[in-house]
Amino acid sequence: MFNQKDMIEDFQEISKKLVKGFDILTQLDEIDVGTTPKEVVYREDKMVLYRYHRVKREVSPIPLLITYALVNRQYMMDIQNDRSIIKNLLKQGTDIYIIDWGYPDRKDRYLTMEDYIDGYMNNCVDFIRKKHRLKAINLLGVCQGGTFSAIYSALYAEKVKNLVTMVTPIDFDTEDGLLNIWARHMDIDLMVDSYGNIPGDFMNLGFLMLKPFMLMLHKYVNFMDFIDNDEAVKNFMRMEKWIFDSPDQTGEAFRKFVKELYQENRLAKGTFTLGGRPVDLKKISMPLLNIYAEQDHLVPPSSSIPLNDLAGSKDKELIAFPGGHIGLYVSSQTQKTLAPAVYKWLSERSQSDSRHTSGTKTKTDKILSKKESKTIKKESPPVNKNNRATSKDNSVDSKDDSAVSKDDKAVKKDDQTVSV
Numbered sequence: 483m484f485n486q487k488d489m490i491e492d493f494q495e496i497s498k499k500l501v502k503g504f505d506i507l508t509q510l511d512e513i514d515v516g517t518t519p520k521e522v523v524y525r526e527d528k529m530v531l532y533r534y535h536r537v538k539r540e541v542s543p544i545p546l547l548i549t550y551a552l553v554n555r556q557y558m559m560d561i562q563n564d565r566s567i568i569k570n571l572l573k574q575g576t577d578i579y580i581i582d583w584g585y586p587d588r589k590d591r592y593l594t595m596e597d598y599i600d601g602y603m604n605n606c607v608d609f610i611r612k613k614h615r616l617k618a619i620n621l622l623g624v625c626q627g628g629t630f631s632a633i634y635s636a637l638y639a640e641k642v643k644n645l646v647t648m649v650t651p652i653d654f655d656t657e658d659g660l661l662n663i664w665a666r667h668m669d670i671d672l673m674v675d676s677y678g679n680i681p682g683d684f685m686n687l688g689f690l691m692l693k694p695f696m697l698m699l700h701k702y703v704n705f706m707d708f709i710d711n712d713e714a715v716k717n718f719m720r721m722e723k724w725i726f727d728s729p730d731q732t733g734e735a736f737r738k739f740v741k742e743l744y745q746e747n748r749l750a751k752g753t754f755t756l757g758g759r760p761v762d763l764k765k766i767s768m769p770l771l772n773i774y775a776e777q778d779h780l781v782p783p784s785s786s787i788p789l790n791d792l793a794g795s796k797d798k799e800l801i802a803f804p805g806g807h808i809g810l811y812v813s814s815q816t817q818k819t820l821a822p823a824v825y826k827w828l829s830e831r832s833q834s835d836s837r838h839t840s841g842t843k844t845k846t847d848k849i850l851s852k853k854e855s856k857t858i859k860k861e862s863p864p865v866n867k868n869n870r871a872t873s874k875d876n877s878v879d880s881k882d883d884s885a886v887s888k889d890d891k892a893v894k895k896d897d898q899t900v901s902v
Contacts, residue, residue: 513716513723516557518569520580524609528584529602531609537572542825544620544643544832545577545610549603551626552583552735553685555727558811559624561720565812570821576828579610581627585729591678593732595739596757599634607634607641618643618768620828625649625781625807629743632789633756636765644831645795646771646824649807651781652763652789653750654743658782664688665744674733682728721812750788764794769831771824772800773810780807799827 524531550556559580560568571578581603586593610619620643623631628650635642656662673680708714748754754761770793774786783802790800803820805813810820 510716510719513719515562515720515723516560517563518560518566518572523579523613524606526602526605528586528590529606530582530584531606532580532582534568534572534578534580536577537569538575541575541577542620542829542832544616544618544828545579545614546571546620546622546828547606547610548578548580549621549623549627549631550581550583551624552598552731553626553682553728555724555729556580556582556624558724558808561724561812562717565814565817567811567817567821570817571825574821574825574829576825579606581606583729586679586732587730588678591733594734595630598735599630599637600757603630603634604638607638611641616643617641620644620646620832622646622648622824623650626651626739629749632763632766632793633749633754633761635768636761636763637756637759639765639767642768644769644771644828645766646773646828647786647789648773649775649778649781649786649810650772650789651743651785652792653747653785654745655747655750656782656784658784659779661688661780662744662782662785665740668740668745670737670740670745674737678733680731680733680736682730685731686726686728750792763789763792766793766795768795770795770798771827772798773820773824774800774802775805775807775810776802777805777809778807797831 519535520532521535522530523533548556548559550559560566563569568578568580583598583602607619607621611617618641621631621635623629623646625648628647629652631645632647632650632652635645654662654665677684705718708718742748742754746753749761749763752760752762770790772786772789774781774783776783778786787800790798801823803810803816805816810816
């Protein structure tokens, strides 16, 4: 039965929440993301390589390079203090480097996948190898960054000690993902020829349309339930910041990625080439840890799992985690399990008789001599110099590991609201 008194009380309660929520929103400062201390150690064009500050005195002898997707921002892995895979890995004792691809502009439209993988990524690997005097380092690739890492590991197996892939698309011929189905019908040549770079807002709209009710309506209705909770509002805004922080996609790299992978599935078929060289996933010979999310609607499990069959590694493991594409990094459950699982797997395969700071050479360390480290750059294949400018002074390696870079750019894209 209709109760006018209850209705008035409910209205008053909602009004109080809205007033408090308005006060919270109007007093919000800049939303902080990616706050774990790190410093710039290498730059090239718009790409920046960061090294995170250690939180333990003793760290793994083999450093870890994280490669994130071009389409999103890497600070999703360090979205807030209590939801940070980066911080959890550091606490375990991992020595972490991460690539920030930056924000492409019009003059970058001719950057290719070769520029990203043979150029920027390979230069970062060589920088770390030279700094630590190692022949091989650990790689961790996320989403599209995982695809890049798999391709890199197939071409440069001698430089990769262990490979970890997370929610990584490999077999694009699947009916389980709406994104895979849509991509088959894109006129990618028309898009790139018309736009040059593909706008980040266009890409983001496509991601939202994969789950329009949840991502464009439901989460904002639910927002009213905690609008008067200061911390909950800040957490929500961090996710919103990440979701709508979408860099443009360089035209030529995007063209090749969509046409040859999404539409022609060349990587899984064994017909993909990079810089004229065939990419054979059987040449991934190092230990492989392949992690996927069971409810991932962006990179469905059926796209990630085949890597374990296609890779030539004798030591390979497949791990499933509950949740979606972004939930893998922000859920409270995976905060307790994901980083320890990755660290344990890596540490069991990164043992050495001496620290990387030692001058002692051992077979397990694979430490480079000074003469070898000086010739690292000569190993890299030529990159199309017409496509990207080369910085004259790329290295900004700090002599003090305690220095914190104040030049850190905020990033944005999340999944608390995506349930991805």
